[in-house]
Amino acid sequence: MISLRIGALAVACLVSLGRLAADFAIRDGDRVVFLGDSITEQRLYTTYIEAYTLARHPAWKLSFRNVGWGGDTAWLRQRAHPDEKILFAAEGSALDKMVVDSVGKGLGRDVLPLKPTFVTVKFGMNDHSYQKFRPDIFRAYARSQAEIAKVLGGAGARVAFLTPQPIEDRRPDPDKDDRNLSLRQFSDGLKEIAAHNGASFVDQFAPYLGLMMAARANDPAAFIGGGDAVHPGPAGQTLMAWAVLKGLGASAAVSEAEIKLPAGTVTAVGCKVAGLTVAGGGVAFDRLDEALPLPIDPRAEPALKLAPVLDDLSRYTLRVTGLADGKYDITIDGEPARKASAAELAAGVNLSDADGPVTRQTRELLALVFHKNNRYFDRWRTVQLYSFPEWAKGSDAEARRTAELSRIDGEIADDEAKIEAARKPRSHRFQVKPVSP
Numbered sequence: 001m002i003s004l005r006i007g008a009l010a011v012a013c014l015v016s017l018g019r020l021a022a023d024f025a026i027r028d029g030d031r032v033v034f035l036g037d038s039i040t041e042q043r044l045y046t047t048y049i050e051a052y053t054l055a056r057h058p059a060w061k062l063s064f065r066n067v068g069w070g071g072d073t074a075w076l077r078q079r080a081h082p083d084e085k086i087l088f089a090a091e092g093s094a095l096d097k098m099v100v101d102s103v104g105k106g107l108g109r110d111v112l113p114l115k116p117t118f119v120t121v122k123f124g125m126n127d128h129s130y131q132k133f134r135p136d137i138f139r140a141y142a143r144s145q146a147e148i149a150k151v152l153g154g155a156g157a158r159v160a161f162l163t164p165q166p167i168e169d170r171r172p173d174p175d176k177d178d179r180n181l182s183l184r185q186f187s188d189g190l191k192e193i194a195a196h197n198g199a200s201f202v203d204q205f206a207p208y209l210g211l212m213m214a215a216r217a218n219d220p221a222a223f224i225g226g227g228d229a230v231h232p233g234p235a236g237q238t239l240m241a242w243a244v245l246k247g248l249g250a251s252a253a254v255s256e257a258e259i260k261l262p263a264g265t266v267t268a269v270g271c272k273v274a275g276l277t278v279a280g281g282g283v284a285f286d287r288l289d290e291a292l293p294l295p296i297d298p299r300a301e302p303a304l305k306l307a308p309v310l311d312d313l314s315r316y317t318l319r320v321t322g323l324a325d326g327k328y329d330i331t332i333d334g335e336p337a338r339k340a341s342a343a344e345l346a347a348g349v350n351l352s353d354a355d356g357p358v359t360r361q362t363r364e365l366l367a368l369v370f371h372k373n374n375r376y377f378d379r380w381r382t383v384q385l386y387s388f389p390e391w392a393k394g395s396d397a398e399a400r401r402t403a404e405l406s407r408i409d410g411e412i413a414d415d416e417a418k419i420e421a422a423r424k425p426r427s428h429r430f431q432v433k434p435v436s437p
Contacts, residue, residue, distance in 0.1 A: 038069070055291060080106045088134075254316040255270030257287055293359070295362035319346065365422040368418050
């Protein structure tokens with residue numbers, strides 16, 4: 001048996017992960033707010049984006065809040081209730097006045113009190129009114145998106161405009177659907193709006209439609225998103241999060257441990273390797289990572305077969321060269337993680353979705369984020385914005401509301417403390433050994 005203790009050489013990084021993080025639109029210290037319609041209110045793609053960021057940057061101080069509202073539009077229909085017939089007919093100063101009033105009212109109540117530093121804005125699905133492209137509606141949409149950028153920018157927040165995803169009816173040619181043609185025009189126009197207003201732009205429409213078309217080529221009735229035609233389920237919203245995160249500059253790198261046999265030389269990127277043992281035709285070592293792999297919702301695993309989600313967003317790599325030909329068992333803390341051939345291990349195996357304690361930790365983190373986001377939604381919509389009926393109003397009504405808000409805030413703070421603990425990487429014992437005959 002050869003037992004090697006790996007010191008400083010093992011932890012030297014070939015690539016600075018901090019340098020990779022510099023390209024990411026979300027930054028250390030950000031208060032992130034997700035603004036949008038019912039697809040945002042579902043708290044799926046937003047939770048996946050949040051979980052990625054928390055897992056990949058466990059030392060960052062971050063907060064996330066979702067203020068999506070079903071049926072909402074860029075002119076904040078559900079929050080300010082402008083007369084849309086008048087809005088669509090308005091031009092010039094009349095349009096300006098309506099938009100400034102409507103957007104200012106909605107943002108002033110639901111977004112600005114959160115003191116955001118980064119806001120993603122996802123409208124368009126309801127805005128296009130589920131019909132062929134209408135210039136009058138688009139005029140109101142464009143002016144409203146520009147006003148959102150202006151108001152949020154004036155409050156010190158960076159803005160990223162996200163296009164909607166396409167509508168997924170069960171038809172072989174979703175690219176010919178008049179509604180999707182309209183959404184494509186809205187999305188193209190949004191790119192110009194973002195450029196003119198100093199905002200970021202992320203197109204998730206094109207990559208999502210590309211995945212739909214590829215699926216239709218094999219099966220004209222394929223339905224990739226789950227959910228319904230407008231509201232994708234976990235698989236579809238994982239694909240949305242994949243497209244959005246890529247558009248926001250999220251990196252793929254988690255960490256990489258490479259062991260070269262027979263010498264037992266170790267190279268580590270984004271992790272520390274110690275306690276290396278070379279014996280029995282395999283290796284064992286302790287690994288402490290700087291970050292966690294992308295948390296994947298178990299309900300969304302079909303998405304991993306439709307797009308290179310893990311290759312693009314979560315490379316959690318183990319590479320072992322110099323092994324004898326054959327199959328090997330990879331275990332983490334004694335739990336089976338994956339089988340791989342010597343050739344696969346030499347090329348590098350991505351363990352982001354392997355069984356065992358690392359994946360279990362990411363799923364625990366994701367569950368905590370979902371719970372926290374659901375509690376915030378309840379706080380905001382069912383308590384903060386609740387209108388007391390006349391019979392319930394009294395001198396103590398607002399005091400009871402304040403007390404309930406304080407109680408839920410305490411629960412959210414508890415959730416966030418648990419999230420902080422859950423996103424810290426833990427040391428694990430990895431072993432690669434020949435598969436028993």
